Amino acid sequence: DGGITQSPKYLFRKEGQNVTLSCEQNLNHDAMYWYRQDPGQGLRLIYYSQIVNDFQKGDIAEGYSVSREKKESFPLTVTSAQKNPTAFYLCASSPGQGAMTGELFFGEGSRLTVL
Amino acid sequence: GDSVTQMEGPVTLSEEAFLTINCTYTATGYPSLFWYVQYPGEGLQLLLKATKADDKGSNKGFEATYRKETTSFHLEKGSVQVSDSAVYFCALSEPYMGRRALTFGSGTRLQVQP
Numbered sequence: 001d002g003g004i005t006q007s008p009k010y011l012f013r014k015e016g017q018n019v020t021l022s023c024e025q026n027l028n029h030d031a032m033y034w035y036r037q038d039p040g041q042g043l044r045l046i047y048y049s050q051i052v053n054d055f056q057k058g059d060i061a062e063g064y065s066v067s068r069e070k071k072e073s074f075p076l077t078v079t080s081a082q083k084n085p086t087a088f089y090l091c092a093s094s095p096g097q098g099a100m101t102g103e104l105f106f107g108e109g110s111r112l113t114v115l
Numbered sequence: 116g117d118s119v120t121q122m123e124g125p126v127t128l129s130e131e132a133f134l135t136i137n138c139t140y141t142a143t144g145y146p147s148l149f150w151y152v153q154y155p156g157e158g159l160q161l162l163l164k165a166t167k168a169d170d171k172g173s174n175k176g177f178e179a180t181y182r183k184e185t186t187s188f189h190l191e192k193g194s195v196q197v198s199d200s201a202v203y204f205c206a207l208s209e210p211y212m213g214r215r216a217l218t219f220g221s222g223t224r225l226q227v228q229p
Contacts, residue, residue: 004158033216042121042204042221043159050215058216090158102149102208104217106158 002027006091006107013078013085013114021076021110023091030096032074033104036060037088046089049074050096078112086114117142119205119220127226128195136190136223138179138205146207148172148181148188149217153202162190162203197227 004025013019023032031050035043045058049068063082068074074093078085088111092104122137140146147166151159163172168183177192188205205220 031215035219040221043219045216045218048216056215092158102147102164102206102217103161104159106160108156108158 004091004093004105004107006089006110009108009110011110011112013112015114016080018080019078019085019112021078021089021091021112023074023076023107024072025074025093025105026072027093027105028071029093029105030071031094032068033092033094034058034064034066034074034076035090035092037090037109043090046076085112087112117146117207117209117218119207119218121203121205121220121223124202124222124224125226126223127228129228130197131194132227134190134192134195134199134225136203136205136225138188138190138220140186140188140205140207142186142207142209144209145183146209148179149206149208150177150179150188150190151204151206151219153204153222155201159204195225195227197229200225200227 007022033048034046044060047066049055065077090109091107094104118141120139149164150162152162153159163174165172165181171180179188179190202222202224204222206217208217
């Protein structure tokens with residue numbers, strides 16, 4: 001079945017450690033996105049990528065890094081510089097014009113907890 | 116910059132009650148507007164959309180009308196069911212302003228009791 005796969009679903013990290021969240025899609029979509037979801041704050045955009053080898057910062061990019069080496073993959077690294085990394089992270093993808101049609105397809109999310 | 120404001124939840128209703136979830140927006144130009152729904156333990160799904168003023172989006176009994184004069188896009192349903200319990204997000208997009216991603220509101224949790 002076509003869709004977006006995020007892994008792991010749950011992740012625990014000690015302070016000072018970097019962690020990478022995986023996002024893979026087999027929908028042949030050009031664009032991919034990372035959002036962070038916190039209670040009462042909705043979804044905030046971390047990074048997005050419209051094409052391979054290109055990405056743009058969103059509203060809260062500090063302490064995060066991404067890569068887009070393949071069309072299917074858009075991993076997110078939460079670095080030790082992120083001051084409050086405990087959150088629910090959602091990956092999404094869309095066809096090239098997805099930002100206009102609003103048709104983003106979301107994964108089931110990864111919940112990161114810093115101990 | 117662009118922003119979306121939603122009514123705070125949770126909204127608790129009895130089955131078959133009428134639902135309204137308010138959404139207002141701030142944008143530079145003429146955004147497209149969307150409602151997404153997130154069921155427990157899942158990612159978000161597009162519920163409905165409207166791309167220009169006075170358009171009405173509808174799906175699964177839900178409706179929302181794009182009101183430019185009041186910068187609003189309120190979500191309504193005439194008779195809610197227990198299965199509608201979820202978190203609802205209002206969102207907008209202005210890709211021609213250089214930001215090719217959606218801006219989301221804070222979400223409104225709906226709880227429908229039998």
